[in-house]
Amino acid sequence: MAEAALAKNPQADDATPLLSVKGLEAWYGESHVLHGIDFDVRFGEVVTLLGRNGAGKTTTLKAIMGVLPKRTGSVQFQGKELMHAPARFIAREGIAWCPEERGIFSSLSVEENLMLPPQVKPGGMSLDRIFELFPNLKERLSSQGTKLSGGEQQMLAIARILRTGAKMLLLDEPTEGLAPVIIQQIGHTIARLKQEGFTIILVEQNFRFASTVADRHYVVEQGKVIDMIPNDQLEANIDKLHAYLGV
Amino acid sequence: MPVHHIAIFAGLLALLIAAPFFFYPIFIMKILCFALFACAFNLLLGYGGLLSFGHAAYFGMASYVCAHAAKVWGLTPELAIICGTLVAGVLGFLIGSLAIRRQGIYFAMITLAFAQMVYFFSLQAEFTGGEDGIQAVPRGHLFGLIDLRSQESLYFLVLAIAFAGILLIYRIIHSPFGQVLKAIRENEPRAISLGYRVNRYKLAVFVLSATLAGLAGATKAIVFQLASLTDVYWTMSGEVVLMTLLGGMGTVFGPIVGAAVIVTMQNYLATFGAWVTIIQGLIFVVSVMLFREGIVGVISKWTRKPL
Amino acid sequence: MSDGVILAAENLTKEFKGFFAVEDVNLSVRRGQIHALIGPNGAGKTTCFNLLTKFLSPTRGRITYKGDDITSMSSADIARLGLVRSFQISAVFPHLTALENVRIALQRKRGDSFDFWRSQKVLSAFDDEARALLADVGLSEFETVNASDLSYGRKRALEIATTLALNPEMLLLDEPMAGMAQEDVERISALIKRISVNRTILMVEHNLSVVASLSDTITVLARGKVLAEGDYATVSKDERVIEAYIGAGHG
C-alpha cells in the first residue's frame, strides 16, 4: 500500500482535469440507470468507482466509452466534448476500455486477440513487457482465445489495451476471478502504469485491492456519485465506506 | 388453461363450424391441415428450441403412405390416416435419434439432409408414382360407415382431427414434460447437471412433432385425394418455417394464424402470375422488419397476455 | 471405501491437443467435509470439475463415487447419483420464474417425466417445498420474478436453491463468490456453511478469506498437478503455494 501511495506523479496535482464527467445520465431501453454522475480525473491519477452490485459503475464506464444506446450529460476529455462522438472516435482520442466480461474473441487466437486493437497513439507497451507482466500468455499464444482459463482471459483483456498507446484506461473489475498472486501483480502493474503517465479509472469490488493502488475513491449508489474519499483519508472514513458498501 | 385461452379456442371452434357456410370448405380444410402442421412444427421450434429444416419429410411421407393405404390397400380413411401418421412417427424416431445430438444450425442442416434423402427416395420409389404422385385417392367411408364424399362429413372429420391435434399440442406444452423441455431450451448444461437426460426429451418432442406433422400430411392426402412431391420437397419445409414465424413462433395460436395467412395468400394471389412471388417476398420482408414477433406475437405484446 | 472417502479421482488427466490441463491428479474428498480446490489461474480447477461431472471426458484416470466407478457414466446419470455441480458463470433458467426454477429440480423426483398428456397442475404439488427452499436462500419475495431479472448475487442464490432441491449428497461449486459484493459474499458463505451439514462440498474459490473460514481440507492445484494438500494453516504456510498462488503480500 505504501509503495503505491509514494508513486505519485508530479502532474497529478495539476488543477485542470484530464477527464471531466458532468450530469451523466444513461438508459438501457426504458430503464433509467444513471441519474447524473459527476466526477473528475486528473492526469496521472488512479481513481476508483466503488459501489454495490448494480450501482451503475459498469454503466458509467460504458457511457464514457460511448457504447450505450442512450446517454446525456457531458464527458470532456482534454477539454474536448465526447458526448456526441461514436465509440471509435473516443477510442482514437486515447481512451481504452477493458470490459467486465473481458470480451475475448473465440474466433481469434490469443496472439490475434492481443494484436487486435489498433494503435491509437504512439508509445504503446511492447510485447516483451507485456509477456514479462503476464507470462501465462506467452505460453498459450497460439491457442484459441476463449480456451484460456477465466483468469488468463482477464490477463489477456488487460494486456490487449496496453499495446494501443491509449493513456487513459477504464478497467472494469480487472481482478475478478484472479489468483491472489496475479492480483498483486496487477497492483504492481497499475502502479507502474501510473508512474509512466497513464491515467486509470478502476471499477472494483475488491476494496482491499483498490486501496493499494488508488489516489481517490468515488462511491456510486443508484446511478449517482454520492461521495469522494481520498485514499490518504481512507482510514478515517472507513466506517462511512463500510456503510456505503454494506459490509 | 387460462380463461382467455379457453375463450380463444371456443371462438375458433365456433368460427370454424360456421366457416364452411361462408368460405370454400376445401380451402378451410387446407388451412386446417397446414395449421396442424405448423403447430406441430412450432412444438419443436418454439418450445423445444430445435429448428428442423426437414419437416416436409414427415408431412409428405405420411401423405404418401396414407394415399397408398387408401388407394392400393383399400383401407378405410381413418386407418389410412393412422398408417401415415405412424410411419411419420417412426421416420421421426429414426432421423431424430441421429439429429438431436447436434445443435443449432447443424441440427437444422442435418434434418434437411435427411429430408432430401426422403425426397430422393420418394422420387425413385415405385409406390409414390414419381412426379405424377398418387392420384385419385378414394375418400372412402369413415369407419366403413360415413361417406366422406359428402363435403360436410369430410369437413367435420378434418376439423375434429386438426382441433384434437392442436389441443394435444397445447397440453404437451403445458405438461410437466413441457416444463422440462422449456428448461432444456433455456439452459441445457444446467438441465443436464440437474440430472435430466436431455437427449431423451429432445427425441421425445421430435417424435411427437414428426408424428403430428404426419397426421396433418395424411389428412391432407384424404382431403385432396392426392399425394405428390411438393409435400416432401424442401420448399415445403421452408413454408412451414415461414408460417410459424409469420404467425409468431413460440405462441400457441401463432402458427394457426400464420398457416391461414400463407395458404390464403397462395390461393388468392394465384391469379397474379409472377407477382405472387414478389408479393410473398414483400410480405416476408415487411414482417421481419416490422413485426418480428409474428402477428400473434405482436398482439400478445400489446395485450400483455401470452397467446 | 471405509475411510469415509465419498469421491475419489486417481491419475485424472486431461489433454487438449498436447497441452495437459490436468495431469495425474489424485484427489479424495471425505464425506461431510467442505473441501476447497484452489490454485492459480489456468491451474485446471474448472477442468477438474468438468471431468468429475463428465462435462468433459478424461484422457485417462478413474473416478469413483461412493466406491462405484463412475468414469464412464454420463453427466445426467452422475447427477442422478447425487453428485451435483454449479457453474462458474451463473446458470439459471432465465425465462422461468424463481419458483419454476426450483420446481424444475424438484420435478426430477418424479423420475424422467415424459408424461406429455398430463396437465402441469400436477407440479403445484411441489410448490410448498419450492417456497421453503427459496426462503432458505432469502428469495421469498422474488418467487414470481423471472430469473433473468434477478441481480447477480440473487441469481447465485437461486442457483444454490435449485441445486439443493435435488437434495444432493455432494455438491460441486465453481467460484460461488466470483463477482459478488461484500454483503452477498457473507450471506452466501453463511448459506454454504448451513447446507454443508450432512453434505459433502467440493468448491473452487479465489476468495481466500472464504476458503479459510469454510474449508476443512484444501487441495492446491498448479499447472494441472496437485501442489499441496491439507488444512488452511498448513497450506497457507507452504512455500510453493505462497509463491505460486497466495503471493508474498498476503496474510
Add this chain to the structure above:
Amino acid sequence: MFELLGIPPQALFGQLLLGLINGSFYAILSLGLAVIFGLLNIINFTHGAQYMLGAFVTWMLLNYLGVNYWWSLLIAPVAVGITGVILERLFIRRLYHLDHLYGLLLTFGLALITTGIFKQIFGVSGLPYQAPPLLSGGHNLGFMYLPNSRAWVIIASAVVCLATWFVIEKTKLGAYLRAATENPTLVGAFGVNVPLMITLTYGFGVALAGFAGVLAAPIYAINPVMGENLIIVVFAVVVIGGMGSILGSIVTGFGLGLIEGLTRVFYPEGSAVVIFVIMALVLLVKPAGLFGRTA
C-alpha cells in the same frame, strides 16, 4: 488397357476434372456464404438470387452496353456488390442482434422478390450468352476435350478463393472482421469503424456470388431460377466445411465437386443426393463440420 470398375482411366480423369470445375462454383458460392455467415452471422438466402443477378448483369452489359465478358468480370461483381451494400444498409443491419432465423426469413423474402422481378421482366426460358472468342474453343488434353471456358473457371475461382482466404485468415483486416462478428461494440470501442466494415463485407460476399454468376454466364442457362436449386446444395457445402469456416468452404467446395463427379459416373441418379448423404455422415462424426470451430 486396364479399367477401373468398367471405366477407362482416361475417362475417369476427364470426369474428375469436370467435377473439380463444378467444385469451383461450389467453392466460390459457399465462400461468399461463409464470409457472410462467419462475419455477419446472417444466413444469406439471397445468395442464389445474387448469383443469378451476376449472370444477368453480365448479359445486360453485353446486350445493352456492348461491354465484353472480361470487363464484366470486374463490373458485374461490383454492381452486384453495390446492390448488396444497399440491402445491408436498408435491411440486414437491423437484424444482427437477432436469431439466425430472422436473417434467413428476410433474405428468403428478398430472394423471392428479386427472382420475381426478373421473371416478370425476362420470363423464365432464359437468355443466350456467347462466350468471348478467347474462351470459345478448347484444348484436347488427350483424355478429354477441355473447353477453354471451363479451364478458365478453375483458374479464376482458385485465385479468388485463395485471395479471400488469405485476407480473412491472415491479415489484420480479417482479424477485425472476425472479432467484429463476436462483439462489434467492443471492436468499435477499440477505434475501428465496424458498421462500415460490416457493410463492405456483406457487399464483398455478395460480389463473390455475382462473380460466380459471371463465370456461369457462358456455361449455364441464364434464367431467373438458375440460383434457386443451387443454393441448397451450396448451403450443404458450407455446413460440411463448418459454418463460417473460410478454408472449410473452399476445400469442401472443390472436394465435393470431385465426389459428385465420381458419383455421376458410377451412380448418376444419386449425384443429386450424394452431397446430403455426405453432409449427414460428416455431421454425425464431426458435429461442427470438417473445419468448424466448436464454441
Add this chain to the structure above:
Amino acid sequence: TDVKIGVMNDRSGIYADIGGEGSVIAARLAVEDFDAASKGINVEIVSADHQNKPDVGSNIARQWYDTEGVDVIADVPTSSVALAINEITREKNKIFLNSGAATSDLTGAACSPNTVHWTYDTWQLAHGTGSAMVENGGKTWFFLTADYAFGHALERDTSAVVKEAGGEVIGSVKTPFPGTDFSSFLLQAQASGAQVIGLANAGGDTVNSMKQAAEFGITQAGQAIAGLLVFINDIHSLGLDVAQGLVLTESFYWDMNDGTREWSARFEEQTGNKPSMIQAGVYGAVLHYLKAVEAVGNKETEAVMAKMKEMPTDDPLFGKGVVRQDGRKIHDSYLFRVKTPDKSEGEWDLYETVATIPAEKAFRPIEEGGCEFVK
C-alpha cells in the same frame, strides 16, 4: 348461354413462358375470333397460377367448379397437376381441355370422358423424333434421361421406337432433376460413340444440356442431338449458335402458312413473343369448344363433349383434325431442325421442316392406350 373458362397454368415457374399469360391471351383470341357475343354466347375467362403444385391446382379447380361456376379448365401443364385436374373434372362432370401437359396417360391409363388432350404428348414426341431420326441414318442412340417418371417415360417410348425402326440403344444415363451441369453426362454420351444423343428431359435441363453440348463441341465432332421435348421458347433462349442442328418434334410452328403467320403476328403484338405450340393449342381447343357449345345450344357436358368428338376440328393453327373418342386430338406433327445462324432471317426464324408426320401416324393408336371407357 354463359360460359366460364378457367385458364390454369404455371405463371411464375419454369413453364411460365410456354404457357402462362400467353395461354390466357390465346384463349381470348379464340373468343374474339369465334365472335362469341354475336352468337349469344357470353364468355368469361379467368386465370390462375397452379405453381406446379398439384394441391394448389386441385384446390383452385374445385373452387372454380364448386363456387365460381367455371365450366371448362384449359391448358394445365405439369403432369401431376394435369392428372389431378383430370380426376376432379371427371368427378364434377365438367370439361378439361388440356394443352400443356405431356403425359400420354391422359388418354391412356388415366383417360376420362371429360378430357380433351389437344396439343402433344410423350408418345407423339418419342415417335416423331425417334423414327424420323433413325430413318435419316441415326442408328445408334444414347439417352440423357431426366431422372423422374416423365424422363423415364420419354426414354422408354423413344427406345421402343428406335428399336422398331431398326436402330439400337447403346446406353443411357439418368441425370438428377433438375440439373445444371450436364457436361459429365455428355462426355459419357460422347464416349459411347452413339450417332444420336437423345435428350429425354425438358425445360432448363434441355437448355443446359444443349448449351454444354455446344461448349464441348459435341455436334461438331459428328454426333447429332435430338430433343425429345423442346419448345420454341427454349430454342429462342439458347440462341442459334448453340442450338443449331438440333432435331425436334412439335405440333405447331408459327411460320407454317399464312394462317399461322397472321395469327402469330396478332399474338406477338400482345405478348412480345411468338406463340408456343401450347399456347396455340389453347387457342385451338377453346375455339373448338365454343363451336361445340354453339352447335349444341347449351353447355351441358355430355352433349358438348359428344359434339366435340363428333364434329371435325378446323382452325388456322392446326388445320383440320378430329378429337378421338379417348379425348386425344389428332393432327399432323412435324420434325424440325434448328437453323444455322446464317440461314435465319429474324429473331424467331428458327426452324426448318425436316418431315411431316401425318395425323394418323402421329399419335398412339387408340387401342394401344388402354383407355377403359372406349370399347
